[in-house]
Amino acid sequence: MVNTKLEKQLKNCQSLLPEQLSDIVRSKLNETYQIIRETDNSNSHVQKKKHVSKNFNKWWISTAAAGILGVTVLASGFVSPAMADALKQIPVLGQIYSLWGENNEDSGVQQAKDFITNVNQSVTHGDVTMNIPTLLFDGTRILMNITTPGNRLDSEPNSLPSDANRGAVDTLEVLYKGQPLSWNSEFMDGKTASSLIVQVTNTTGINQNVQFPDQFDLNVIVTLKGYDIPFQFVLPVNKTTPVTVLTSEEIKHHDNINLQISKLEITPITTQLSVEYKTKPGQRMEKMLASIPSEYKGANGGIIALQYDIVDEHGVQLKPIGSHPISESYNIRFEPFKTLPRTVTIKPYLVVSEGQAPAGVIGRWENKNMIKKYIPELETVLSVQ
Structure with missing residues (x-):
């Protein structure tokens, strides 16, 4: 016994x-x-x-x-x-609980318990063992936790290797078919900082979208300060959630903006919106952008700065997950619907006055004092049921 x-x-x-x-x-x-x-x-x-x-x-x-x-x-x-x-x-279990339990404010993750995949992969170099125990993939984003029991992964930004920060994360790469994917991370266990949550999106480092299959391998490579050999993982990723995909060929026109909401993907974990700005036949993107009034453009004057709200038939509005990208074609991720809606309205808007997030706030945050100017001519309504 x-x-x-x-x-x-x-x-x-x-x-x-x-x-x-x-x-x-x-x-x-x-x-x-x-x-x-x-x-x-x-x-x-x-x-x-x-x-x-x-x-x-x-x-x-x-x-x-x-x-x-x-x-x-x-x-x-x-x-x-x-x-x-x-x-x-x-x-390890305490760190798993930190990821999927009380410490995570992402409402999608809070609804993820039935879809967690147990991968239990570990790599040891010297006196450090790094483990990826669990992950979650819903077709639009991947969430995983990286743990090193007894080792602190956090350090001061741009600090050089020393006894004080030996073992802290130096670099982290997530690759799909050799392409680096965009990711963000945060530490979940406070001062010990031995557990890292990594969120990976289907956007590459050069802002191109990747269409993930239901099953694939993901390469994760982590280097630690003071260690010459990288910790390398090949993770089997499987989609474990249902998905409702809505597509539209409709293009909305206003003030020389040609907007298509090409796809909306609804899972129990994420709602992902795919936005495309179209040119007229034979028109170059630069000419289309030049014809749009300046109020629609970003700080550099060259990119359309519209942002989007997603609202169901009851007026329930979803909060965004992470930052809001600005480009000619991109994906925007929102929290999930608690129940599948009948209709979804995509509401483009311009931020007239945004304000600043409170000190220490990273990622998901909504300023209640934000002033928005909605563009009803560009709204798209999608039928779900």
Whole structure:
């Protein structure tokens, strides 16, 4: 019988679960304990030659068990305050909970529990083991967490390698078929900063959109300060969510702007809007832009600066996720609908007065004092049901 701190912690979590759990959830919990026992028994028959190997085996058992239990418990929909405290105490699982649980303000992620994929990949160089335990892919964006137990990934910007910041993230690349994809990240575990959330979009570094298939491999390459060898992962990515795709051939015209809302993708995690500005037959993009009144253009005067609201038939408006791009053709991501609407109205607008976000706010933020000038001539209504 295994008698470890990890198993005691897992049993503590199990004791906090309600009796009415489904057979599937119960079987997953049993699977967790079986992995611990089988791995522990197999290790007891093999002489551990190196201290590093012994530590890695223990860490792998913890990660595998935590990954299965974490996805199972979160998917069960039952996370009481007592359960949350218990989850936070388990290595790796506490970081998984930080990603998919209470610390994430992304409403799409809060609805993601049934769609999390357990990948449990790890790479070790020297005294650092980096792990990607879970990810989520809904066809429009990928969310993953990168953890290094006992190692701090954060450091001062542009700081040189030193004893103080050794092990902090230096570079991070996410590649699809060799193309670098746009991504953003944040640390989820405060001062320890050993867990990183990475959001990857289907936009390349040169602002081109990629159409992801339902299944593909993603390359993640991370270098740490003070370490010469990069941590390289090849992650199997699978779309696990349903998607409703709305398309339109309609082009709206106003003030020499030719606007097409080419696609709207609705998933339980994300609502993604695809916008295109069209030229007339034989017209060059530069000439089309030159013909548009200056009030529609960005600070440099060369790009259309329209932004967009998405509203359902009840007047419910979605909040954007991340920054609002400005280009001739681009994708804009919004939070998901709580229920699938009957109709969706895409409302272009110009920002007359925006204001500034409060200090320390990064990413999703909406200024209630923002003054918008809507352009009703360019509105598009899409029927969903």
